[in-house]
Each structure stands twice: as C-alpha cells, then as structure tokens.
Amino acid sequence: MAEIARLTGHREWIDLDFVERERTPESAMALGIQSHVAGLSLSNTVDLLDSLGVQRSRKAVHDWVQKADLQPESGKSPNQIALDETVIRINDQQFWLYAAADPQSNELLHVRLFATATTALTEIFLRELCQKHDVESAVFLVDGAKHLQTALSRAGLRFQIHHHGNRNAVERIFRELKRRTSSFSNCFSHVEPETAENWVQSFARWLNATN
Secondary structure (H helix, E strand, C coil), X not given: CCCHHHHCCCXXXXXXXXXXXXXXXXXXXXXXXXXXXXXXXXXXXXXXXXXXXCCCCHHHHHHHHHHHCCCCCCCCCCCEEEEEEEEEEECCEEEEXXXXXXXXXXXXXXXXXXXXXXXXXHHHHHHHHHHHCCCCCCXXXXXXXXXXXXXXXXXXXXXXXXXXXXXXXXXXXXXXXXXXXXXXXXXXXXXXXXXXXHHHHHHHHHHHHHC
C-alpha cells in the first residue's frame, strides 16, 4: 500500500451519476476510483477496500473507472500551453500519449492516445483542444518536433520553440504519469487502447484536482 497518504483529500471531482442499482456505497466507489487512478494496482485497490469491509473484485473497480468517464474540465483560457508527446506501451505495442498542459497552473487541458505521431493526428488533437478550451490567443510551447510545428501552423495557432522553461510543465506531468503507472511497469497489459486512454484521461482529471 505504498503512498496511501497521497490518496487522501476531497473526491468531489468524481462524478458518480453513472451509478445504477450499485450495491457498493458511493463513498467506497469514490475511494476505489481515486486509489486506482492515483496509481494503486487493481489488486491493491481491492485490498484497500477489503480493509474497510467492502469486498469487490478487480473487475468491479476497473468498471467503475471506465464508467465514470472522467475527463479534464473544459472552458479554460490559458495564456500558454505546453504541448508534447511521450510513448506509452499497451501490451506489446507502442502508443503515443499527446498532452497539452497549462504551465502556470500545471493542469492538463487535454490528453489522447494515438497509435503513432503524425501531423494529421496532431491536427486532430488540436481541433479537440480548441473545442474544449479558448486557446486562440495562447502561445504553444513545443520542442523541435516538426509535426507539432506544422500542425500548429496549419491551425493558425502561435507557437514558440522551447527546450526548457515553461514547457517543462508537461514533461513533469509525463514523469508523474510514468511514476504512477509503475505498478503496470509503465505498460498497460491485457487491455484495449480505448481502456488505457480512458484511464489516462481519468488520471488527468485526478491530477488536476490535486493541484
């Protein structure tokens, strides 16, 4: 039960509207969702609930996280956006995690998993980001990746090339994500890509709530 202390705090960010005829108390469900998203394995989350007198299976906890469909909140108006990508393994394949973060608040604005990293997929990511947030006047901070720069130019969005400074915000978030998934060896096993993406988005919602 490593780092149980980090699992304390409010859980109002967890929307349990999906619950229908669920025999588990909502407080226990919220704790289970928070614990797994914060980095506990399904087995350790089940053990934690069992210590509180709530006996549920790993599948039950997994289903709670998936059904909650947690996402970073919309409607932000950042001045700067750190944009980057990193590799996440799902089973024996590599996927690219795209992330946009506000370096001033350290909040994740949008995250997606793609099978590869291309200009076309970056454009899809940016369109979704623009639909969720007011980013037209923001300055995007990127590294030297040409597909990121090309996609931003095509979208008419301003960007600056930064290798350090405020762009480090999204890199810090990537490090936190990889540390949190250490129980998965930074690899999602025996899951579909959609399931892994849902977990990552739930993680983003949790991380924003703890800032």
